Amino acid sequence: MADADIILTFWQAAQGPGAGRAKRLLAAAGEADGAALTLGEATRRLIALRGRLVGEAISAVANCPACGTVNETRFVPADLVGAAEGGPVMVEAEGWRATARPLTLADMDAAAASAGPGVAADLLRARAITAVEPPEGGGEAPAALIAAVEAALDAADPLADARIGLVCAGCAQSWEVAFDAAALLTVELDAAARRAMAEVATLARAYGWSEAEILGMPAARRQIYLDLAG
Ligand SMILES: [Zn+2]
Known part of the structure; x- marks a missing residue:
């Protein structure tokens, strides 16, 4: 997991309408011309960005369309990333x-x-x-x-419509779900940003520090102050 100030920067970029979100997230990562990226290349870069921000592996739950069993799945999105030419x-x-x-x-x-x-x-x-x-x-x-x-x-450009193949543990039905890297990262950033803001609130209450002071602190020191404030 990236440090809290980085999480909050990307969380801010993910706010707003879904259209343009991938471009805003990539711009926050320093991509100057995200609009020109093919959908597959944008997904590939979002997967790499997600790996740096929240970690590689994805855990998700999916209901089987045949029997309704709730399946837990865990996968590494790098597995999705195949070679693509991307050209005309x-x-x-x-x-x-x-x-x-x-x-x-x-x-x-x-x-x-x-x-x-x-x-x-x-x-x-x-x-x-x-x-x-x-x-x-x-x-x-x-x-x-x-x-x-x-x-x-x-x-x-196979990643333009990335899909994850699933097999039901209950009835062996197989099906596919769409993989939307920007939407997934937005949900994960939201959870991580709320945790970071809760820590800021705890430290601000305990010590009277500003948000900027708290976020500017090395994560290890912030954690010790959090433990002391507990
Ligand atoms: Zn099933």
């Missing part, structure tokens, strides 16, 4: 060709600001697909082309 992809389907690029945080910000999920999906598709070459005769781009683009982008 070119696909062909039914004589059509398309070039596309993985989505970035800036694309998601634009989608979040659009009017409704249908509009957002169209906008994301329009931003991802950078060129389309129809065959002789043209017409409407076939669904197979869009499906091929989506499959190629999934392969190029």
